[in-house]
Amino acid sequence: MTHLAIAPQFDDAAQQHESAALGMWAFLATEVLFFGGLLTVYTVYRMAHPAAFAEASSHLYTWIGAVNTVVLLLSSWTMALAVHAGAHGERARIIRMLAATMALGLAFLLLKAVEYYLDFHDHLVPGRAFRPDWSTNAPAAQMFFILYFILTGMHAAHMLVGVLVVACFVAVIRTTPSPARHANALELVGLYWHFVDIVWIFLFPLLYLVA
Protein backbone atom coordinates (compact mmCIF):
# COMPACT_ATOMS: atom_id res chain seq x y z
CA MET A 1 0.00 0.00 0.00
CA THR A 2 2.73 2.44 0.95
CA HIS A 3 6.42 2.77 0.26
CA LEU A 4 7.93 3.87 3.53
CA ALA A 5 11.65 4.36 3.83
CA ILE A 6 12.81 2.19 6.74
CA ALA A 7 15.58 3.71 8.86
CA PRO A 8 18.54 1.33 9.53
CA GLN A 9 17.78 0.93 13.27
CA PHE A 10 14.39 -0.69 12.58
CA ASP A 11 13.59 -4.26 11.51
CA ASP A 12 10.56 -3.33 9.45
CA ALA A 13 7.92 -0.69 8.78
CA ALA A 14 5.66 -1.93 11.59
CA GLN A 15 8.41 -1.55 14.20
CA GLN A 16 9.31 1.89 12.87
CA HIS A 17 5.66 2.92 13.04
CA GLU A 18 5.23 1.60 16.60
CA SER A 19 8.35 3.42 17.81
CA ALA A 20 7.10 6.70 16.38
CA ALA A 21 3.64 6.26 17.93
CA LEU A 22 5.14 5.27 21.33
CA GLY A 23 7.31 8.38 21.42
CA MET A 24 4.40 10.66 20.61
CA TRP A 25 2.11 9.02 23.19
CA ALA A 26 4.86 9.38 25.83
CA PHE A 27 5.01 13.12 25.03
CA LEU A 28 1.20 13.35 25.13
CA ALA A 29 1.22 11.71 28.60
CA THR A 30 3.36 14.62 29.85
CA GLU A 31 0.87 16.99 28.22
CA VAL A 32 -2.04 15.25 29.99
CA LEU A 33 -0.27 15.88 33.31
CA PHE A 34 0.53 19.50 32.38
CA PHE A 35 -3.11 20.36 31.66
CA GLY A 36 -4.17 17.92 34.40
CA GLY A 37 -2.30 19.94 37.04
CA LEU A 38 -4.12 23.10 35.97
CA LEU A 39 -7.47 21.29 35.90
CA THR A 40 -6.80 19.99 39.44
CA VAL A 41 -6.30 23.57 40.65
CA TYR A 42 -9.53 24.47 38.85
CA THR A 43 -11.42 21.57 40.50
CA VAL A 44 -10.23 22.49 44.01
CA TYR A 45 -11.19 26.17 43.64
CA ARG A 46 -14.52 25.36 42.01
CA MET A 47 -15.43 23.02 44.88
CA ALA A 48 -14.49 25.74 47.36
CA HIS A 49 -16.49 28.48 45.56
CA PRO A 50 -19.20 26.84 43.43
CA ALA A 51 -21.55 29.85 43.40
CA ALA A 52 -18.83 32.40 42.55
CA PHE A 53 -17.53 30.17 39.72
CA ALA A 54 -21.04 29.74 38.27
CA GLU A 55 -21.60 33.50 38.43
CA ALA A 56 -18.22 34.30 36.84
CA SER A 57 -18.69 31.67 34.11
CA SER A 58 -22.01 33.22 33.06
CA HIS A 59 -20.08 36.33 31.91
CA LEU A 60 -18.14 34.37 29.27
CA TYR A 61 -19.26 34.39 25.64
CA THR A 62 -20.68 30.86 25.49
CA TRP A 63 -21.65 31.14 21.81
CA ILE A 64 -18.03 31.87 20.82
CA GLY A 65 -16.89 28.86 22.87
CA ALA A 66 -19.57 26.68 21.23
CA VAL A 67 -18.69 27.83 17.70
CA ASN A 68 -15.01 27.20 18.46
CA THR A 69 -15.88 23.67 19.64
CA VAL A 70 -17.54 23.03 16.26
CA VAL A 71 -14.50 24.52 14.47
CA LEU A 72 -12.10 22.25 16.39
CA LEU A 73 -14.19 19.10 15.87
CA LEU A 74 -14.27 19.89 12.13
CA SER A 75 -10.49 20.41 12.15
CA SER A 76 -9.96 17.01 13.82
CA TRP A 77 -12.05 15.44 11.07
CA THR A 78 -10.01 17.10 8.29
CA MET A 79 -6.79 16.15 10.10
CA ALA A 80 -7.94 12.50 10.29
CA LEU A 81 -8.60 12.65 6.52
CA ALA A 82 -5.14 14.19 5.93
CA VAL A 83 -3.53 11.29 7.83
CA HIS A 84 -5.70 8.86 5.83
CA ALA A 85 -4.54 10.48 2.57
CA GLY A 86 -0.94 10.35 3.88
CA ALA A 87 -1.18 6.61 4.46
CA HIS A 88 -2.19 6.25 0.80
CA GLY A 89 0.44 8.71 -0.42
CA GLU A 90 -2.11 10.96 -2.16
CA ARG A 91 -0.29 14.27 -2.39
CA ALA A 92 -3.15 16.52 -3.57
CA ARG A 93 -5.59 15.20 -0.95
CA ILE A 94 -3.02 15.53 1.87
CA ILE A 95 -2.39 19.18 0.96
CA ARG A 96 -6.11 19.93 0.63
CA MET A 97 -6.95 18.40 4.01
CA LEU A 98 -3.96 20.00 5.76
CA ALA A 99 -4.89 23.40 4.31
CA ALA A 100 -8.46 22.94 5.59
CA THR A 101 -7.12 21.93 9.03
CA MET A 102 -4.86 24.99 9.09
CA ALA A 103 -7.71 27.32 8.05
CA LEU A 104 -9.95 25.90 10.81
CA GLY A 105 -7.10 26.25 13.34
CA LEU A 106 -6.62 29.89 12.34
CA ALA A 107 -10.40 30.48 12.53
CA PHE A 108 -10.33 29.12 16.09
CA LEU A 109 -7.46 31.46 17.05
CA LEU A 110 -9.18 34.43 15.41
CA LEU A 111 -12.43 33.79 17.32
CA LYS A 112 -10.41 33.33 20.52
CA ALA A 113 -8.69 36.69 19.94
CA VAL A 114 -12.08 38.40 19.41
CA GLU A 115 -13.31 36.76 22.61
CA TYR A 116 -10.26 37.95 24.60
CA TYR A 117 -10.88 41.47 23.26
CA LEU A 118 -14.51 41.35 24.42
CA ASP A 119 -13.43 39.92 27.82
CA PHE A 120 -10.94 42.77 28.19
CA HIS A 121 -13.65 45.25 27.25
CA ASP A 122 -15.94 43.73 29.93
CA HIS A 123 -13.22 44.19 32.60
CA LEU A 124 -12.89 40.43 33.12
CA VAL A 125 -9.08 40.33 32.84
CA PRO A 126 -7.53 39.82 36.31
CA GLY A 127 -5.43 42.66 37.62
CA ARG A 128 -6.03 46.39 37.98
CA ALA A 129 -8.70 46.55 35.29
CA PHE A 130 -10.70 43.72 36.88
CA ARG A 131 -14.05 45.26 37.86
CA PRO A 132 -16.65 42.62 38.77
CA ASP A 133 -19.54 44.97 39.73
CA TRP A 134 -21.79 41.94 39.48
CA SER A 135 -19.81 39.77 41.88
CA THR A 136 -20.62 38.93 45.48
CA ASN A 137 -17.23 37.23 45.89
CA ALA A 138 -14.70 39.18 43.81
CA PRO A 139 -11.52 37.25 44.85
CA ALA A 140 -13.09 33.90 43.85
CA ALA A 141 -14.40 35.43 40.60
CA GLN A 142 -10.90 36.71 39.85
CA MET A 143 -9.50 33.22 40.48
CA PHE A 144 -11.96 31.84 37.94
CA PHE A 145 -10.75 34.29 35.31
CA ILE A 146 -7.07 33.65 36.17
CA LEU A 147 -7.71 29.94 35.49
CA TYR A 148 -9.77 30.78 32.39
CA PHE A 149 -6.98 32.84 30.84
CA ILE A 150 -4.18 30.39 31.78
CA LEU A 151 -6.09 27.32 30.53
CA THR A 152 -7.39 28.87 27.28
CA GLY A 153 -4.08 30.74 26.78
CA MET A 154 -2.00 27.56 27.07
CA HIS A 155 -4.49 25.79 24.80
CA ALA A 156 -4.25 28.61 22.23
CA ALA A 157 -0.42 28.38 22.39
CA HIS A 158 -0.71 24.67 21.58
CA MET A 159 -3.05 25.52 18.68
CA LEU A 160 -0.54 28.03 17.33
CA VAL A 161 2.24 25.41 17.44
CA GLY A 162 -0.11 22.96 15.68
CA VAL A 163 -0.93 25.45 12.90
CA LEU A 164 2.79 26.20 12.35
CA VAL A 165 3.69 22.49 12.22
CA VAL A 166 0.85 21.81 9.75
CA ALA A 167 2.09 24.75 7.61
CA CYS A 168 5.58 23.18 7.56
CA PHE A 169 4.05 19.87 6.46
CA VAL A 170 2.16 21.51 3.61
CA ALA A 171 5.52 22.87 2.38
CA VAL A 172 7.22 19.46 2.78
CA ILE A 173 4.44 17.45 1.07
CA ARG A 174 4.32 19.95 -1.83
CA THR A 175 7.98 19.43 -2.71
CA THR A 176 8.78 15.87 -1.60
CA PRO A 177 9.36 13.26 -4.32
CA SER A 178 7.42 10.71 -2.24
CA PRO A 179 4.55 11.81 0.06
CA ALA A 180 4.27 8.25 1.42
CA ARG A 181 7.70 8.64 3.06
CA HIS A 182 6.17 11.22 5.41
CA ALA A 183 3.12 9.13 6.37
CA ASN A 184 4.46 8.29 9.86
CA ALA A 185 5.45 11.88 10.61
CA LEU A 186 2.05 13.09 9.38
CA GLU A 187 0.32 10.64 11.69
CA LEU A 188 2.28 12.06 14.67
CA VAL A 189 1.15 15.59 13.77
CA GLY A 190 -2.38 14.17 13.70
CA LEU A 191 -1.94 12.69 17.20
CA TYR A 192 -0.83 16.09 18.50
CA TRP A 193 -3.72 17.90 16.79
CA HIS A 194 -6.33 15.48 18.13
CA PHE A 195 -4.86 15.80 21.62
CA VAL A 196 -5.23 19.59 21.53
CA ASP A 197 -8.82 19.02 20.38
CA ILE A 198 -9.41 16.73 23.40
CA VAL A 199 -8.11 19.45 25.77
CA TRP A 200 -10.75 21.81 24.38
CA ILE A 201 -13.43 19.10 24.66
CA PHE A 202 -12.86 19.35 28.45
CA LEU A 203 -12.22 23.11 28.67
CA PHE A 204 -15.49 24.06 26.96
CA PRO A 205 -17.94 22.48 29.47
CA LEU A 206 -15.67 23.19 32.47
CA LEU A 207 -15.24 26.93 31.76
CA TYR A 208 -18.35 27.96 29.81
CA LEU A 209 -21.13 25.71 31.11
CA VAL A 210 -20.70 25.99 34.89
CA ALA A 211 -24.10 27.47 35.71
Next chain:
Amino acid sequence: MSGISLSTTSYRNVSIVLFTLLVVTLVLAELHLGPLAWVAALVIACAKTVLVAVYFMHLRFATPLTRVFALAGVVWYVILLGLTLGDVLTRAH
Protein backbone atom coordinates in the same frame (compact mmCIF):
# COMPACT_ATOMS: atom_id res chain seq x y z
CA MET B 1 1.15 2.12 8.59
CA SER B 2 0.17 -1.52 8.43
CA GLY B 3 -3.22 -2.38 9.87
CA ILE B 4 -4.78 1.07 9.56
CA SER B 5 -7.89 0.35 7.58
CA LEU B 6 -10.47 2.95 8.64
CA SER B 7 -12.40 4.32 5.67
CA THR B 8 -13.23 7.99 5.11
CA THR B 9 -16.86 7.02 5.78
CA SER B 10 -15.93 5.84 9.29
CA TYR B 11 -14.22 9.17 10.00
CA ARG B 12 -17.37 10.96 8.86
CA ASN B 13 -19.58 8.78 11.09
CA VAL B 14 -17.35 9.37 14.13
CA SER B 15 -17.48 13.13 13.44
CA ILE B 16 -21.28 13.04 13.27
CA VAL B 17 -21.41 11.29 16.67
CA LEU B 18 -19.00 13.91 18.09
CA PHE B 19 -21.22 16.78 16.85
CA THR B 20 -24.30 15.03 18.25
CA LEU B 21 -22.61 14.74 21.66
CA LEU B 22 -21.77 18.48 21.53
CA VAL B 23 -25.46 19.27 20.90
CA VAL B 24 -26.42 16.99 23.83
CA THR B 25 -23.93 18.87 26.04
CA LEU B 26 -25.42 22.26 25.07
CA VAL B 27 -29.02 21.05 25.57
CA LEU B 28 -28.17 19.60 29.00
CA ALA B 29 -26.56 22.93 29.99
CA GLU B 30 -29.78 24.76 29.04
CA LEU B 31 -31.87 22.42 31.24
CA HIS B 32 -30.07 23.61 34.43
CA LEU B 33 -29.86 20.23 36.14
CA GLY B 34 -27.74 21.55 39.02
CA PRO B 35 -24.80 19.48 40.28
CA LEU B 36 -25.86 16.63 38.00
CA ALA B 37 -25.03 18.81 34.97
CA TRP B 38 -21.31 18.86 35.87
CA VAL B 39 -21.22 15.07 36.04
CA ALA B 40 -23.19 14.72 32.78
CA ALA B 41 -20.93 17.21 30.95
CA LEU B 42 -17.79 15.38 32.11
CA VAL B 43 -19.20 11.95 31.18
CA ILE B 44 -19.95 13.27 27.67
CA ALA B 45 -16.48 14.86 27.44
CA CYS B 46 -14.94 11.49 28.39
CA ALA B 47 -17.07 9.73 25.74
CA LYS B 48 -15.90 12.22 23.09
CA THR B 49 -12.29 11.70 24.22
CA VAL B 50 -12.61 7.91 23.87
CA LEU B 51 -14.05 8.32 20.33
CA VAL B 52 -11.25 10.70 19.27
CA ALA B 53 -8.53 8.50 20.84
CA VAL B 54 -9.84 5.17 19.54
CA TYR B 55 -10.75 6.23 15.97
CA PHE B 56 -8.96 9.49 15.05
CA MET B 57 -5.82 8.64 17.05
CA HIS B 58 -5.90 5.01 15.88
CA LEU B 59 -5.68 3.36 19.31
CA ARG B 60 -8.02 0.77 17.83
CA PHE B 61 -5.16 -0.43 15.63
CA ALA B 62 -2.33 0.29 18.08
CA THR B 63 -0.12 -2.38 19.66
CA PRO B 64 -0.77 -3.24 23.34
CA LEU B 65 2.39 -1.33 24.36
CA THR B 66 1.17 1.85 22.62
CA ARG B 67 -2.18 1.51 24.40
CA VAL B 68 -0.35 1.23 27.75
CA PHE B 69 1.55 4.45 26.94
CA ALA B 70 -1.73 6.17 26.01
CA LEU B 71 -3.37 5.08 29.27
CA ALA B 72 -0.33 5.99 31.41
CA GLY B 73 -1.02 9.73 31.28
CA VAL B 74 -4.65 9.19 32.31
CA VAL B 75 -3.69 6.79 35.15
CA TRP B 76 -1.15 9.24 36.63
CA TYR B 77 -3.65 12.09 36.32
CA VAL B 78 -6.29 10.07 38.21
CA ILE B 79 -3.70 9.51 40.99
CA LEU B 80 -2.86 13.24 41.04
CA LEU B 81 -6.53 14.27 41.16
CA GLY B 82 -7.55 11.48 43.55
CA LEU B 83 -4.90 12.18 46.19
CA THR B 84 -5.47 15.96 45.95
CA LEU B 85 -9.24 15.60 46.42
CA GLY B 86 -8.63 13.06 49.19
CA ASP B 87 -6.94 15.87 51.10
CA VAL B 88 -9.25 18.76 50.14
CA LEU B 89 -12.54 16.91 50.71
CA THR B 90 -11.61 15.54 54.14
CA ARG B 91 -10.38 18.74 55.81
CA ALA B 92 -12.18 19.58 59.03
CA HIS B 93 -13.19 23.18 58.16
